Amino acid sequence: MEQILFNPIGIIHTPHTDIKGTPIQPIAAAGVRGAIELLPEYIPGLKDLEGFSHITLLYYFHKVGTPQLEVTPFMDTVLRGIFACKAPKRPNKIGLSTVRLISIEKNIIKIEEADMLDGTPLLDIKPFYPKYDNREHVKIGWLEKNSDFPIDKMYADDRFR
Amino acid sequence: MEQILFNPIGIIHTPHTDIKGTPIQPIAAAGVRGAIELLPEYIPGLKDLEGFSHITLLYYFHKVGTPQLEVTPFMDTVLRGIFACKAPKRPNKIGLSTVRLISIEKNIIKIEEADMLDGTPLLDIKPFYPKYDNREHVKIGWLEKNSDFPIDKMYADDRFR
Numbered sequence: 094m095e096q097i098l099f100n101p102i103g104i105i106h107t108p109h110t111d112i113k114g115t116p117i118q119p120i121a122a123a124g125v126r127g128a129i130e131l132l133p134e135y136i137p138g139l140k141d142l143e144g145f146s147h148i149t150l151l152y153y154f155h156k157v158g159t160p161q162l163e164v165t166p167f168m169d170t171v172l173r174g175i176f177a178c179k180a181p182k183r184p185n186k187i188g189l190s191t192v193r194l195i196s197i198e199k200n201i202i203k204i205e206e207a208d209m210l211d212g213t214p215l216l217d218i219k220p221f222y223p224k225y226d227n228r229e230h231v232k233i234g235w236l237e238k239n240s241d242f243p244i245d246k247m248y249a250d251d252r253f254r
Numbered sequence: 255m256e257q258i259l260f261n262p263i264g265i266i267h268t269p270h271t272d273i274k275g276t277p278i279q280p281i282a283a284a285g286v287r288g289a290i291e292l293l294p295e296y297i298p299g300l301k302d303l304e305g306f307s308h309i310t311l312l313y314y315f316h317k318v319g320t321p322q323l324e325v326t327p328f329m330d331t332v333l334r335g336i337f338a339c340k341a342p343k344r345p346n347k348i349g350l351s352t353v354r355l356i357s358i359e360k361n362i363i364k365i366e367e368a369d370m371l372d373g374t375p376l377l378d379i380k381p382f383y384p385k386y387d388n389r390e391h392v393k394i395g396w397l398e399k400n401s402d403f404p405i406d407k408m409y410a411d412d413r414f415r
Contacts, residue, residue, distance in 0.1 A: 094262040094293075094375060097314050099346040101255045118386045132255075135345060137323040140335030144395025148337075151312070151348055153258050162299040174301030176309075176379040179386070184296060185260040185377045187312055189350075191389055214255060216346045218337040222397055224405055225279045225340070227388045228352055234305025236383055244385055 101214035103131035103200070105152060107207040112156060115249045117167050118179070119190050119206035123245065127192070127207030129215060131200040139197055147221035148194050148204070153214045154186035157253050167247055168239050177234060181253050188213070191221050262375035264292035264361070266313060268368040273317060273415050278328045278408045279340070280351050280367035288353070288368030290376060292361040300358055308382035309355045309365070314375045315347035318414050328408055329400050338395060342414050349374070352382050 107127040109115040116122035129150075131139070142148070159182070165171060166178040175183055188209060195203040202218075233240075268288040270276040277283035290311075292300070303309070320343070326332060327339040336344055354366040363379075394401075 094265070097260045097262065097375065097377070099258045099260065099348075101258065102345050104255070120386060135323065135337075138336040138345070139338070140324060140333075141338035141396050142335055144393060144398070145338065146391075146393035147389050149350070151346075151350070162296065163301060172301075174303055175299040176296075177300070177302035177306065177381050179380055179383070183378055184263050184299070185312075187260075187348075187378050189310070189312070189380065191387070214258065216258070217344055217348050219340055219350065220338050220395065220397075221389055221392060222340070222394055223389060223392050224401075225281060226352070228308050228382055228384060230307075231382060231384050232305060232307035233383055234381065235302050236381075237305070240385075 099216055101216060102135050103129050103215040105129050105209055105213040105215050107209055107211045110211050112249050112254050113251045115210060116208040117247045117249055119192050119208045120245050121247050122206045122208040124205060125207045127204045129202040129204060131202060133200045136200050143197050145194055145220045147191055149189065149191045149219045149221050150215060151217040152188045152209060153216060154181040154188050155214055156210055157181040157186050160184045168236060168242055173235060260377055262377060263296050264290050264376040266290050266370055266374040266376050268370055268372045271372050273410050274412045276371060276410045277369040278410055280353050280369045281406050282408050283367045283369040285366060286368045288365045290363040290365060292363060294361050297361050304358050306355055306381045308352055310350065310352045310380045310382050311376060312378040313349045313370060314377060315342040315349050316375055317371055318342040318347050321345045328410065329397060329403050334396060
């Protein structure tokens, strides 16, 4: 299969300068501000985005180490398959975060619930639309037994550096 | 900014052989079966995935034409910014679909609600976890006025070929 080449469309600036201590998901980053610096050539693509309260960002885990097919995720203490986890040491290191959209001015998009590292290369922005994106009546596998983890207060250590 | 190179981890087989007529989202693909053919080297990464009922697939829109910064989305009749749409003619043509996981046998993952074209290169599989992935109290911008569109019965035409 052919390799696929992407060009970042911008950079995400956040307060998180080290993997260690970074919120593991937007839910653990309540109130954390960040700013997307979009490459100016993409400004026309932002038209009509400001009416959305939430946007899904796809980005590159640029500081994460060599992929592993089994990892011990932050939400557990044993090895799990990488595709059964959201951990960043994936074969293709693409991150996905749905964050709050605060404002857009020219090429600067202010966000909240920023859970990615400072300097993260951004690949795509998609509007969050609950009718398409939410799911109900879901089975959650190994996460079921860990549903009492304090997920809104979980921060990374350096296991995926 | 540096280019980012990804290697597909597999291929998605579906009944959709032409863009025209393909469901525009999983919600419009109820009962539509598909199968992921994962490259065998990634089989260890599937450990523990079978307990999840829904998985989020990231993939490459391999048949979609040159990106455009404004498009007329299927859900509307006027031009919208590409980042305010889920339309496929994006600067980085990454698709995102949360589908039902039916079964896993060796490197074959059967899915339902398949809304992507046959032969689609797969980039990543993430488990769907409602506590992280669902959002409530969301504003949906231009989609608000179109909330009476029959979204569970919408199929693509050839505008993004």
